[in-house]
Amino acid sequence: MVEHCDFVTQSHQATENGAIRPDMVIRLPDARDLVVDVKTPLDAYLEATEAATDADRRAALERHAAIVAGRIRELAAKAYWSQFERSPEFVILFIPGDQFLSAALAERPGLLDDALRQNIILATPTSLVALLKAVAYGWQQTALAQNAAEIRTSAVQLYERLTTFASHLGLVGKSLGDSVRAFNASVGSLERMVLPSARRFTDLGVQPRQRLVPPKSIEELTREVAGAEAPAPTATADEP
Structure with a gap:
């Protein structure tokens, strides 16, 4: 637990009857506040430990x-x-x-029940530490749930972006395929209609400095972006 994050000491709260300042406010994961008061005078107990007689001690x-x-x-x-x-x-x-609590309960066994009826829970260091550990565990589980939700949201966003990218890539492939087919058609037209006439020049005695080499057709076409469509991840409201 981190101070001022999971708990606050000497928290100031303004009310209609003035300001109140509880000793500690524990922040619970469900946005609730648990108030802790530590102002329990111990003077009488210390007097009992120093009493000279049993009567003084009991009093x-x-x-x-x-x-x-x-x-x-x-x-x-x-x-x-x-x-x-x-x-x-x-x-x-x-x-x-x-x-200190045991001594008070020995004199007034009904003290715990009286406190509970007044909405007060008596806690010693042992029980308070156990409570704080339970609260800390609750915060850890809340953080894990939030991380899981963020991972789910990020997965959905990544899937959507990959879908868009695949669509754009498919359009690029289609354009490249159209370009290859147009190129091959041009090569075929060159071989059928232009090169035969050009070769006649050499038959007529024209001596070119470079030999005319026709371009080759492109045999391989682009691959389509295909495959089994994977189900898209979904972000659910009841995500743990």
């Missing part, structure tokens, strides 16, 4: 889960999918570590 983890739940609500309220044309009706909330 910090509960705050961490509450913060994640609050971020889900905030993100759902922004409704990014309504601000981007042809965007799927969900937004990805990126959690920068599987352990």
Whole structure:
């Protein structure tokens, strides 16, 4: 995936309520936009890892889960999918570590379902990378399909141009054939009507400096452009 081609970071989008700036917009092959938000505070989780007692640790983890739940609500309220044309009706909330999501789910097991009901998908680095690989594969298949369509179009154009060239070449051959036949007819006329009279001069004592050599007829004619007609390739709308 190439930045600013298949995805855009900090994309600026003007709306009726002001400008919005999602952290990342993934460009999908079907001209759709998939919004990713990465603003998940982790302070409470870090406090839990440094807590001196189990009670403090449990309290910090509960705050961490509450913060994640609050971020889900905030993100759902922004409704990014309504601000981007042809965007799927969900937004990805990126959690920068599987352990951060696991800790929140341990405190609130229904967090994933709550997020889905609000059109928010929680993603960790593992799941986000898998998603990006799937999107990249989709782009590769789109490029292959476009290349196949271009090859098909080029093949049709080449066939049409070869057809035109063969037609022109056939006309040239016909003209050459007509010229050869006219030449041979002229040679025959020369041999029958002109040369016999010219040879009489030598019989009458005329001594030419060069011997009159009649031109030879052309025996070979041009070949016709012929052969089995190959079916023309066609560009179809459902080309893969």
